[in-house]
Amino acid sequence: MHIVVCIKQVPDAKNVRIDPETNTLVRQGVDSIVNPHDWYAVEAALLLRDEYGGKTTVMTMGPPQAEEALRETLALGVDEAVLLSDRAFAGADTWATSLTLARAVEKLGPVDLVICGKQAIDGDTAQVGPGLAAHLDQPYTTYGRRLELVNGDQLRVERLTDFGYEVVQMALPAVVTVVREIGDPRMPGLKHKMRAKKLEIPTWGAVDLDLNPEEVGLQGSFTQVVKVFSPPPRSDREMITGEVEEQAEKLFNLLRAGKVPGL
Amino acid sequence: MDYFLTEEQQMIREIAAKIATEKVRPVRAELDESEEFPWDIMKILAQSDLFGVYLPEEYGGSGGGVLENCLAIEEMGRACISVATTFAASGLGAYPILLFGTEEQKQKYLPPIASGEKLAAFGVTEANAGSDAGGIQTTAKRDGDHYVLNGTKQWITNAGEAEIYTVVAMTDRTKGARGASAFIVEKGDPGFSFGKKEKKMGLRASATRELLFNDCRIPADRLIGREGTGFIVTMKTFDVSRPGIGALGVGLSQGALDISVEYARKRVQFGKPIIAFQAVQHMLADMATETEASRVLVYAAARYIDSGAKDISKISAISKLYPTDVAMRVTTNAVQVLGGYGYMRDYPVEKMMRDAKILQIYEGTNQIQRNIIGQELNKEYGRIKETFF
Numbered sequence: 204m205h206i207v208v209c210i211k212q213v214p215d216a217k218n219v220r221i222d223p224e225t226n227t228l229v230r231q232g233v234d235s236i237v238n239p240h241d242w243y244a245v246e247a248a249l250l251l252r253d254e255y256g257g258k259t260t261v262m263t264m265g266p267p268q269a270e271e272a273l274r275e276t277l278a279l280g281v282d283e284a285v286l287l288s289d290r291a292f293a294g295a296d297t298w299a300t301s302l303t304l305a306r307a308v309e310k311l312g313p314v315d316l317v318i319c320g321k322q323a324i325d326g327d328t329a330q331v332g333p334g335l336a337a338h339l340d341q342p343y344t345t346y347g348r349r350l351e352l353v354n355g356d357q358l359r360v361e362r363l364t365d366f367g368y369e370v371v372q373m374a375l376p377a378v379v380t381v382v383r384e385i386g387d388p389r390m391p392g393l394k395h396k397m398r399a400k401k402l403e404i405p406t407w408g409a410v411d412l413d414l415n416p417e418e419v420g421l422q423g424s425f426t427q428v429v430k431v432f433s434p435p436p437r438s439d440r441e442m443i444t445g446e447v448e449e450q451a452e453k454l455f456n457l458l459r460a461g462k463v464p465g466l
Numbered sequence: 467m468d469y470f471l472t473e474e475q476q477m478i479r480e481i482a483a484k485i486a487t488e489k490v491r492p493v494r495a496e497l498d499e500s501e502e503f504p505w506d507i508m509k510i511l512a513q514s515d516l517f518g519v520y521l522p523e524e525y526g527g528s529g530g531g532v533l534e535n536c537l538a539i540e541e542m543g544r545a546c547i548s549v550a551t552t553f554a555a556s557g558l559g560a561y562p563i564l565l566f567g568t569e570e571q572k573q574k575y576l577p578p579i580a581s582g583e584k585l586a587a588f589g590v591t592e593a594n595a596g597s598d599a600g601g602i603q604t605t606a607k608r609d610g611d612h613y614v615l616n617g618t619k620q621w622i623t624n625a626g627e628a629e630i631y632t633v634v635a636m637t638d639r640t641k642g643a644r645g646a647s648a649f650i651v652e653k654g655d656p657g658f659s660f661g662k663k664e665k666k667m668g669l670r671a672s673a674t675r676e677l678l679f680n681d682c683r684i685p686a687d688r689l690i691g692r693e694g695t696g697f698i699v700t701m702k703t704f705d706v707s708r709p710g711i712g713a714l715g716v717g718l719s720q721g722a723l724d725i726s727v728e729y730a731r732k733r734v735q736f737g738k739p740i741i742a743f744q745a746v747q748h749m750l751a752d753m754a755t756e757t758e759a760s761r762v763l764v765y766a767a768a769r770y771i772d773s774g775a776k777d778i779s780k781i782s783a784i785s786k787l788y789p790t791d792v793a794m795r796v797t798t799n800a801v802q803v804l805g806g807y808g809y810m811r812d813y814p815v816e817k818m819m820r821d822a823k824i825l826q827i828y829e830g831t832n833q834i835q836r837n838i839i840g841q842e843l844n845k846e847y848g849r850i851k852e853t854f855f
Contacts, residue, residue: 390485393515396477
């Protein structure tokens with residue numbers, strides 16, 4: 204069984220702020236980390252490999268320094284890694300990103316399962332996993348909390364919903380995105396870390412994936428970010444105090460003054 | 467401070483620190499309260515290959531030495547020395563086999579210890595034999611191709627949880643210390659059982675029990691070294707394990723210092739953070755100085771031992787004595803810096819102070835360390851013919 208995990212390097216959200224003048228993210232001096240949701244994808248892949256055997260490959264699209272993110276996951280015991288890096292990939296939206304990732308999955312040869320985190324903490328779209336499945340023309344399931352191989356060619360997924368969970372079974376090859384309930388990512392191991400340090404990681408560009416410049420990056424994107432801004436601070440709040448009856452009275456009057464229908 | 471560690475040594479430190487911060491720190495108070503043996507954490511340490519950092523590659527380790535072991539112990543000790551002691555005690559049980567075992571013994575017992583699949587333990591202490599190992603009353607009698615062990619070992623760390631025990635027993639009581647021999651005993655050997663779990667002042671997540679030998683029959687090839695070398699095996703084992711106790715002291719001191727400085731920067735009295743008061747500042751400065759001095763000492767001693775040097779007893783004793791006395795002082799002062807908060811169980815330094823005390827007692831009391839250092843000084847200067855006057 205060959206499992207591919209797609210990860211993303213993102214700015215550490217703890218330190219990100221938005222420049223109030225320009226409304227852009229201040230990236231200077233902000234560390235890059237592996238998207239926290241992607242660690243669960245890595246753990247999900249390793250759990251499956253531990254149980255059923257096979258190989259795991261981690262993949263990311265990003266600038267050359269995203270290789271560091273790949274090595275971090277290799278330290279947990281992932282077998283192989285591929286970096287998709289090319290100036291032409293810059294500015295990609297979820298369509299162009301998932302297309303590029305899909306071509307890379309195809310280039311890796313027969314892949315049984317692609318696992319992604321449920322979403323990235325910078326874009327928060329949760330679209331790349333499903334987009335990848337669309338480009339690969341494969342079935343997909345999102346928000347997996349437990350994965351189980353059935354009959355060797357089917358994946359049974361417990362899919363987390365707002366009201367409990369659904370059990371979905373789909374034929375492999377397929378794509379699944381996973382949530383935190385998969386289980387905490389394991390700790391790095393010394394032997395894996397030593398190996399991760401030395402492992403040769405191939406870098407693939409648009410040419411290696413047989414993609415034209417107009418299919419990738421900003422050119423291959425259907426959407427563009429027009430503006431990033433912080434929501435205006437909310438100062439129009441009032442704390443209602445006093446005895447419960449008193450509070451109810453005040454609230455009622457406020458609602459009525461605000462012309463809430465029915466009051 | 468940069469201690470010019472190798473890439474692999476830095477990795478060991480990073481991994482141990484990550485586990486300590488993410489897996490040990492959040493549960494240390496709970497483990498202390500419940501006295502639960504930290505099996506979950508031992509499994510994580512095993513998965514991360516830390517149990518083999520001081521063992522040769524041919525036995526499943528990663529080929530490091532005392533320094534690698536100390537780095538792992540220190541980082542874990544920074545979060546909790548109960549957990550770190552459990553880890554370190556397995557190494558203490560493995561060292562006699564590593565240092566004096568036959569090739570067959572090493573092949574059989576070291577790989578599962580290196581992988582963390584099995585824990586080890588070392589048993590010397592008895593009710594009437596602590597500092598004076600010559601007072602050991604447990605006997606091992608040769609019977610054909612077996613030895614039969616009888617007696618009781620006391621206060622054995624990891625007892626009941628470990629699978630592999632190295633134990634010192636008298637094969638010839640008429641010879642005193644020269645009649646002691648070391649053996650490997652396995653959990654499940656006939657006539658081998660455990661006493662009740664002790665209740666302790668600190669180090670409460672660490673398991674401490676008696677080893678009970680009641681006509682315990684073990685194959686004769688479990689003898690480590692030759693008959694009569696048990697005392698030497700013990701002393702040489704302590705020579706390489708004691709920097710690890712020093713490392714527990716360094717980690718504990720650092721952990722207490724971390725909390726003290728953070729607290730002193732935040733706690734405001736008389737309109738200022740208390741770190742602005744010289745009385746507090748100087749306490750913190752002394753804590754930091756002694757902690758760093760301890761670290762320098764442990765690393766230097768570990769590197770000297772790893773170089774293959776033979777005259778290691780004195781530096782080994784020094785590297786246990788100083789950092790553990792420092793840990794007692796630093797944790798006591800950490801409680802003082804935190805004041806009333808420091809004395810409360812809701813804050814971690816109270817446990818740190820209770821835990822610190824054991825470091826001055828086990829693996830040779832600090833009085834015994836001073837004896838060793840004093841005796842070595844006497845020998846050393848006895849060999850020097852010139853005068854310093």
